[in-house]
Each structure stands twice: as structure tokens, then as C-alpha cells.
Amino acid sequence: MIQKLLIANRGEIAVRIxxxxxxxxxxxxxxxxxxxxxxxxxxxADEAICIGPAPSVKSYLMVxxxxxxxxxxxxDAIHPxxxxxxxxxxxxxxxxxxxxxFVGPSADAIDRMGNKAQAxxxxxxxxVPVVPGSDGVVETAADAAQFADEVGYPVLIKAxxxxxxxxxxxxxxxxxxxxxxxxxxxxxxxxxxxxxxYLEKYLAKPRHVEFxxxxxxxxxxxxxxxxxxxxxxxxxxxxxxxxxxxxTPQLRKKMxxxxxxxxKAVDYVNxxxxxxxxxxxGKFYFMEMNTRVQVEHPITxxxxxxxxxxxxxxxxxxxxxxxxxxxxxxxxxxxxxxxNAEDPAHDFRPNPGxxxxxxxxxxxxxxxxxxxxPGYLVPPTYDSMIAKLVxxxxxxxxxxxxxxxxxxxMIIDPIKTTIPFHQAALRVDDFIAGDVATDFIETHQxxxxxxx
Ligand code: ADP
Numbered sequence: 221m222i223q224k225l226l227i228a229n230r231g232e233i234a235v236r237i238x239x240x241x242x243x244x245x246x247x248x249x250x251x252x253x254x255x256x257x258x259x260x261x262x263x264x265a266d267e268a269i270c271i272g273p274a275p276s277v278k279s280y281l282m283v284x285x286x287x288x289x290x291x292x293x294x295x296d297a298i299h300p301x302x303x304x305x306x307x308x309x310x311x312x313x314x315x316x317x318x319x320x321x322f323v324g325p326s327a328d329a330i331d332r333m334g335n336k337a338q339a340x341x342x343x344x345x346x347x348v349p350v351v352p353g354s355d356g357v358v359e360t361a362a363d364a365a366q367f368a369d370e371v372g373y374p375v376l377i378k379a380x381x382x383x384x385x386x387x388x389x390x391x392x393x394x395x396x397x398x399x400x401x402x403x404x405x406x407x408x409x410x411x412x413x414x415x416x417x418y419l420e421k422y423l424a425k426p427r428h429v430e431f432x433x434x435x436x437x438x439x440x441x442x443x444x445x446x447x448x449x450x451x452x453x454x455x456x457x458x459x460x461x462x463x464x465x466x467x468t469p470q471l472r473k474k475m476x477x478x479x480x481x482x483x484k485a486v487d488y489v490n491x492x493x494x495x496x497x498x499x500x501x502g503k504f505y506f507m508e509m510n511t512r513v514q515v516e517h518p519i520t521x522x523x524x525x526x527x528x529x530x531x532x533x534x535x536x537x538x539x540x541x542x543x544x545x546x547x548x549x550x551x552x553x554x555x556x557x558x559x560n561a562e563d564p565a566h567d568f569r570p571n572p573g574x575x576x577x578x579x580x581x582x583x584x585x586x587x588x589x590x591x592x593x594p595g596y597l598v599p600p601t602y603d604s605m606i607a608k609l610v611x612x613x614x615x616x617x618x619x620x621x622x623x624x625x626x627x628x629x630m631i632i633d634p635i636k637t638t639i640p641f642h643q644a645a646l647r648v649d650d651f652i653a654g655d656v657a658t659d660f661i662e663t664h665q666x667x668x669x670x671x672x
Contacts (some may be wrong), residue, residue, distance in 0.1 A: 221537045222246050222297040222321060225288045227261065229301030230280060232589045232608060233513075234261035237299050240529035249293045251286060253279035255599045260591035268291055274601045280304045282310050287318050292392035297536060299322035303603065306512040307334050307383070323536040325490050325511050331510040332486050337380040337418045343506040346485035348478045351497060351505040353420035361398040367419050368397055374422040375403050379408030379415070385455035386411045390422050395482065398434070425657035426497035429464050429504065433492045434521045434531050436541045441483050443476035444520050444528075445550050450656045451645065453568055458638065458661075458669075459645060460516040461555045462523050465654030466498060475504055482509065490535050491517075491528055497658075515558070515605070518589060522554035522612040553616040555623050557642040559590075559607040559632070561598045564641035565670040569637040572600040581629035585612040585622055588630075598635060606637070616654065620646060644668045 225241045226249040227234045238248045250265035255274035262268040269289040272279035280287070281304055290298055300306040310352055312327035324330075333339045337357050340350045354367045357380060360483055368375045368391065377400055379387025389400035389409035401417065401488055409415035428449040435441035436512060448464035463472070479494035491511040517528045526543065535541070562568040568605045578594045590607035592598070609626055613619035624646050642664045644653050651660070 221539075222323075222533055224249065224293070224295045224297070225263070225323070225533070226251065226286070226293065226295035226298045228280065228286050228298050228305055229257055229303070230259060230261055230591075230602065232591045232605070233301040233515075234259075234672055235264060235591045236589055237529055238264045239636040240298075240527060240533065244530060244533060246523075246533065247399055249295050251280070251289050253601075255601055258596070260593060260596075267470060269293060269364060272456065274599065276304065276602065281623050283308075283314050286311075286386045286488070287300070287314055287320070290315075290320050293502060296321065296342045296535075297323055299323040299532070302512050302514065307332065308509070321536050321543055323490070323532050325488055325492070329486055330463065330511050333488070333492075333511050334418075334509050335380050336378060336382060337416065339509055340506070342417075342486060343509075346482050348482050348506045351420045351423065351503065351507060354418045356418060358401075358418050361401045362402045364419055365394060365397055368394070372425065376420045376422040377404040377417050378420060379404060379412060379417050381408060381412035381414040383412075385452075387417070388455060389390075418658045423497055423499060423505070425659060427464065427466055427656070428457075428495065428507075428658055429467065429475070429498045430493050430510075430514075430515075431476055432517065432528070433479050433483045433488075433494060434528070434541060435490065435492070437485075437487050437489045437538060438661065439484070440539045440541045440544075441480045441488075442541060442543060442545045442548060443479050444524050444526060444548060446472060446475065447514075447519055448538055449516060449518050450658050451651070451659055451660050453661050456656075457516065458558050458560075459555065459642065460519055461520040461553065461616075462620075463550060463553065464498075468502075471502055471504075478504075482506070491532050515608070516556050518587060518608065518610045519554035519556045522587070522610060523550055524548055525551065552612055552614045553619040554610060554612045555619050557609040557611075557623065557627065558605055558638060560604040560638045561635050562604050562638055563604050563636040564638050564644075565636075565668045568641075570600065570604050572598040572604070573591050573635045574598070575606075575632055575635060577631055577633040579629065579631040581626035583610070583626070585619075586610075588614070592632070597669050606632070609642075614624075620652060640668045640670075641666070 309327040342395035587610040
């Protein structure tokens, strides 16, 4: 078993990983940038090492500094969390060379699945349905136009290296296509240093339904059911729930087995998420595989009782899965509300700053994963998510009521957060009915109370 774990991340996920490691008797090493010196993960870890100044390219993305920190502290494993280096195959190769366990899949598996165009081809070969799209990368606007004429508009231009909604543009008609194709490529080049793009048919009103999978090095793989992440702004998730209100037990089994088949087809080891779009007729299409733990993993933990971070650590230590598919039971309903330092009344513009007052809700079925504390300064440098409110209840209706109760208790002052957005969403009939698609925010009147 891993003895000492370095966490190559910050924020709530670093805290989450430190907690799991501590319960397993694993020593922890935090790394931090200068601006994060007072951050919670630094306080909670057994040791902490500064790896550079605030900009992530000079700290949390600095591979040599992180490897050096692991070596000098004697850590035998690194957990990357999500974001930063989590899906960086080169980083995994550096860990391999240094003899450090990377808590995640192999570099080759990341290469195979991290490139979206290639992942689509792999899914097709494994018999998993994919969104109608171009065969591989599309080089020119003329080729893109030809594809769009074949499948019909609207089409979606996607960066092969994309993530976090970046490098993705919709073209409604031929006039828009050239402009959007160039825009997507430019955005991808700037964000990922790779301007390859491909096309997909833009599906009307899909739901985003993703399956959590765990696979060990002995070739066992299980699915821990699904998460419905249809509530998004600018293609980024805001509210997730498990199970999806849209799945029947039969469809759940079919999609879960497709996800496991894909994971097995690429000899994948550790935690993965297989993302699908689901249309109104119950047809599902593979979108991409995320080769890391997801932000929204806690809702799966709440309905299965399985600690995904601990499973990751056990798998990385070479242990076989302790569970089989038949052991996994779906219990109740869970919802995650992402609390971001953003002003939802003004187009979700970032709102970093000092938190003077912080009141965290509690009670039965309420879990808050956060790195914030009263007096904490939310830096403008990183992701705007500052907390995750995770609700569990025996039924969806009870989870909605509990969510509203907990959100009303939660106070984060004076910065603006997405709390009023969530409260407003909980008042929308279609959300209450579970009748939503990824265009929910654009197509619904959501009366957010402006806090001024
Ligand atoms: P990223 O990796 O940047 O998060 P994804 O491929 O996961 O991008 O897609 C993010 C979101 O974009 C999806 O949840 C969905 O809302 C939307 N989306 C992606 N592909 C399609 C498509 N072909 N048709 C309609 N919506 C799509």
C-alpha cells in the first residue's frame, strides 16, 4: 500500500484527497503556490512544499517542481485530483521514470482517451454508439462544410484536446461555419497548444448522463451508476444529480455495460467517467471519457456508499477491487450544487475576494466539500469553484427539499456566489419535475434574487 501521498492540486479536491489518505493511514504532502500559503490543504496535510508563484504554469503545472517535491519528501505516490496535470500523459511518464506511483491510469491510456477525436474512434470500435460526427480530425473549413452538409445543421466544432467547454463552437448554418471553425481552432490553440478540431452533429435538447467506472489492474471493472449533469452554463456543469431522473433500470444497465466495455477495450486501470448524451427517445451517444476523478464524484459516493478516492488509492497500490457489480446497490438520491465565486445575476462573472462570514449548513444528508474558512481570500488566479454542497435523501423530492433548506442556511459573505442561482433553479417547475436538458438555463426563466 502507498505510504506517503503527494497531492498535486489545491482547493477542495486537495482537502478531499488528504481526508481519504488520513483515514487510510497514508501520510500526506501538500504542494502550494505562493498565493495559496494560507490555504486549507496546506494546513491539513502532514507536510507542505511551496512549488512556485501564483500562476499555475509556474506552480501547479510545473512538472519538475512537483516531481522534485515528491522525491525530497519521500512520497511514493502522487494523486493529481482533477484539472491541472490530471490528464497529462507526459506527467505520468515523468512519475514512471522517477519510480513514483501515479494515482490514475497509464500514460498510454490517457493518450488513447484524452484526445477526443481518437476516443470517438476507440468507442466505435468497441461497439459503443457515438454522436454522428466526422471521422477524425477535420483540417479545413471546406472539409467542415462538406461534413455539415451531409449530416445537416446545426453542427458542433470541438477541439480534440478540449475540456471545460473550451474550444467548442456551434454553427447553425453554412454562413457561420467558417467563422466558428476558425474561432474554435484559435481558442484550442491558445488553451491547449493544439488546434486540431473535429465535428459532431449538434443534438437538440440532450441530457448529459455520465457513468462512473472503476477498474483494477487484474482486469475487473464495475460501474457505479450514473450522474445527470444537464444543468450547465456555457457547457460547464452547475448542478449534478444521481441517479438520473431520465433512466429506467434497463437503460441504466445498458449504458453502464457500454461504459464498462469501453474501459475494458482500452485495458484501462483506475477511475474513469464515460460521458454520454441522451436524447428524448432514450438513445445514447458516447461523448468522451474523463480519465480522472470528477468534481461531481461525491454524489456517486452518496448513493453507493463507496469512497471513490479510497478506491483509487487501493487500485493504484495494486489491490483488486473489493466489490463486484452485484454488490453495488443504488440507495436514494443525491444532488450536488456547485458553489462558485461568481455573480449569477450578472452572467456568472467571477467574484473573488475575502470571505468574512462563512456559515456551512449541516444536518442529516448534508455534505459540504470546501477549502474555505472565515477570513479566507479566494484568489482570482484559479477556478472559481469554492465549495460543493452535496445532498442525500431517500427520494428525489426529499433531496430537493433538503437542498433548498441547506442553501437557505448557507452564508458566504461578502463575495457573490452561485447560491441564489441554485435557489432559483429549485423554484423552476421543469427542474422540480426532473424534465431538463443541457439548454435548461437558456430556455427557462430563472429568477435569481440579485443581492445588489
Ligand atoms: P468538455 O470536455 O469541454 O467539457 P464535452 O465534450 O464534455 O466538453 O461537452 C460538454 C457539454 O457540451 C455537454 O455536456 C453538452 O452539454 C454539450 N455538447 C457536447 N457535445 C454535444 C453535441 N454533439 N450536441 C449537443 N451538445 C453537446
